[in-house]
Amino acid sequence: MAEWVRLCGLAEVPAPGRVMEAEVDGVQVCVANVNGVLSALDNICPHRQGPLGQGWVEGEAVICPWHSWAFNVKTGLAEFPAHERVEVFPLRVEGEDVLVDIE
Numbered sequence: 001m002a003e004w005v006r007l008c009g010l011a012e013v014p015a016p017g018r019v020m021e022a023e024v025d026g027v028q029v030c031v032a033n034v035n036g037v038l039s040a041l042d043n044i045c046p047h048r049q050g051p052l053g054q055g056w057v058e059g060e061a062v063i064c065p066w067h068s069w070a071f072n073v074k075t076g077l078a079e080f081p082a083h084e085r086v087e088v089f090p091l092r093v094e095g096e097d098v099l100v101d102i103e
């Protein structure tokens with residue numbers, strides 16, 4: 001069963017084309033805004049633990065700021081290199097709050 005927790009306020013989310021870092025219950029989350037649609041991904045890059053939330057958006061991917069691995073914001077799958085991925089957490093907006101399910 002989904003367990004929704006507040007990640008941040010709607011006023012805090014990044015502008016379209018940008019990302020930010022947030023933390024909830026000890027889990028670091030990368031929040032991405034692709035054309036006004038928000039996504040929540042694991043903030044820790046599987047390559048060398050780079051902070052995805054300090055990277056940037058290209059197309060529908062978040063680019064890791066350290067060595068430019070690219071992760072699709074919907075699937076978490078790496079566009080480069082293949083077979084790598086990060087977790088994508090369900091996200092929803094409720095009133096002025098952004099909620100995620102990190103279970």
Ligand code: FES
Nearest residue numbers: 045047048050064
């Ligand atoms: S740490 Fe993310 S690409 Fe290397």
